[in-house]
Amino acid sequence: MESRKRILITGAAGFLGSHLCDRFIKEDYHVIGMDNLITGDLRNIEHLFSLENFEFYHHDVSNFVHVPGKLDYILHFASPASPIDYLKIPIQTLKVGSLGTHNLLGLALAKGARMLIASTSEVYGDPNINPQPEEYWGNVNPVGPRGVYDEAKRFQEAMTMAYHTYHGVETRIVRIFNTYGPRMRLNDGRVLPAFIGQALRGEPLTMFGDGSQTRSFCYVDDLIEGIYRLLFSDYPSPVNIGNPDEITIREFGEEIIKLTGTDQKLISLPLPTDDPKQRRPDITKAKSILGWEPKVSRSEGLKITYEYFKSLPQELIEKVEH
Ligand code: NAD
Numbered sequence: 380m381e382s383r384k385r386i387l388i389t390g391a392a393g394f395l396g397s398h399l400c401d402r403f404i405k406e407d408y409h410v411i412g413m414d415n416l417i418t419g420d421l422r423n424i425e426h427l428f429s430l431e432n433f434e435f436y437h438h439d440v441s442n443f444v445h446v447p448g449k450l451d452y453i454l455h456f457a458s459p460a461s462p463i464d465y466l467k468i469p470i471q472t473l474k475v476g477s478l479g480t481h482n483l484l485g486l487a488l489a490k491g492a493r494m495l496i497a498s499t500s501e502v503y504g505d506p507n508i509n510p511q512p513e514e515y516w517g518n519v520n521p522v523g524p525r526g527v528y529d530e531a532k533r534f535q536e537a538m539t540m541a542y543h544t545y546h547g548v549e550t551r552i553v554r555i556f557n558t559y560g561p562r563m564r565l566n567d568g569r570v571l572p573a574f575i576g577q578a579l580r581g582e583p584l585t586m587f588g589d590g591s592q593t594r595s596f597c598y599v600d601d602l603i604e605g606i607y608r609l610l611f612s613d614y615p616s617p618v619n620i621g622n623p624d625e626i627t628i629r630e631f632g633e634e635i636i637k638l639t640g641t642d643q644k645l646i647s648l649p650l651p652t653d654d655p656k657q658r659r660p661d662i663t664k665a666k667s668i669l670g671w672e673p674k675v676s677r678s679e680g681l682k683i684t685y686e687y688f689k690s691l692p693q694e695l696i697e698k699v700e701h
């Protein structure tokens with residue numbers, strides 16, 4: 380009988396899921412990755428396939444989820460995550476946040492597993508207060524284009540709390556703020572891969588609106604550490620994990636121009652509907668409950684990420700269709 384703890388990670392072939400797989404392999408877990416590859420890429424986890432303590436299921440978690448054997452933990456990270464992805468596949472996005480979460484909570488209940496869900500700063504919508512503490516209920520347009528993602532995630536949180544309260548399932552909720560790093564998809568439409576991809580191809584950088592909207596970017600290693608600590612805490616209410624270093628998108632574009640040395644400029648395109656005007660995490664809870672705060676500065680994190688994108692095969696850099 381295998382003595383290792385067993386963890387199911389959904390969205391394993393995606394950006395965050397693949398980094399979580401690496402972390403739990405490093406901690407000597409038996410990792411079961413699950414993904415339907417709708418926005419993920421097997422190249423993110425191919426280095427794990429030869430390991431005896433890693434297995435992969437190609438499965439859509441919006442359908443009934445079966446995993447043989449014992450299960451100690453479930454991390455539910457399957458979901459399209461970038462605005463252009465979830466606008467392209469809105470129904471699947473709603474389903475994976477709602478039906479997928481329900482299936483996995485059912486699995487957690489059946490197996491006696493602890494489950495952590497990947498929620499998001501998008502539950503705060505276009506926030507009226509800045510920074511956003513966990514107590515803020517948000518300002519979401521349920522029928523706007525982003526509603527398919529935001530409401531799926533709000534439902535996901537509600538369903539998770541209900542399983543905790545009514546079925547006694549051990550649950551954790553992380554509200555993730557914009558995170559970046561190696562293994563993001565160059566063409567996923569999020570601002571960082573968009574800007575770096577454009578710089579590498581010698582195209583102008585497409586700033587939406589006047590660039591006065593803000594975001595706060597967290598390097599992936601910091602996020603993974605925060606998630607790891609939250610999973611092993613005893614705190615079932617939502618916790619923000621993100622880097623409070625807030626910047627306007629215009630300034631961010633200028634940083635990318637400097638970093639990449641491109642001679643391109645920022646050009647302004649229309650601001651998407653309901654694009655949040657400001658976003659910055661209040662991380663008081665993460666600090667006090669988890670003893671966590673980000674360690675990697677934006678300049679360090681951006682350098683590492685740029686090196687990663689530069690090292691990709693040229694055909695991937697050139698491939699921009701969404
Ligand atoms: P990603 O697109 O790189 O990864 C998501 C993965 O989920 C992909 O591999 C995709 O194929 C898989 N997937 C989607 N629907 C599925 C389904 N029905 N069944 C099985 N697999 C499915 O995105 P990411 O940035 O790694 O995001 C991972 C999670 O973190 C998502 O739940 C996202 O909402 C959340 N999140 C991410 C960020 C961020 O900044 N990266 C911010 C907030 C929340």
Ligand code: UDP
Nearest residue numbers: 462568569570571573585586587592628654
């Ligand atoms: N954005 C931009 N140009 C792009 C892609 C995004 O100016 O090519 C802006 C977008 O309008 C938003 C910010 O960058 O204000 C962050 O967008 P992203 O899609 O990365 O994440 P989210 O809006 O979910 O925070």
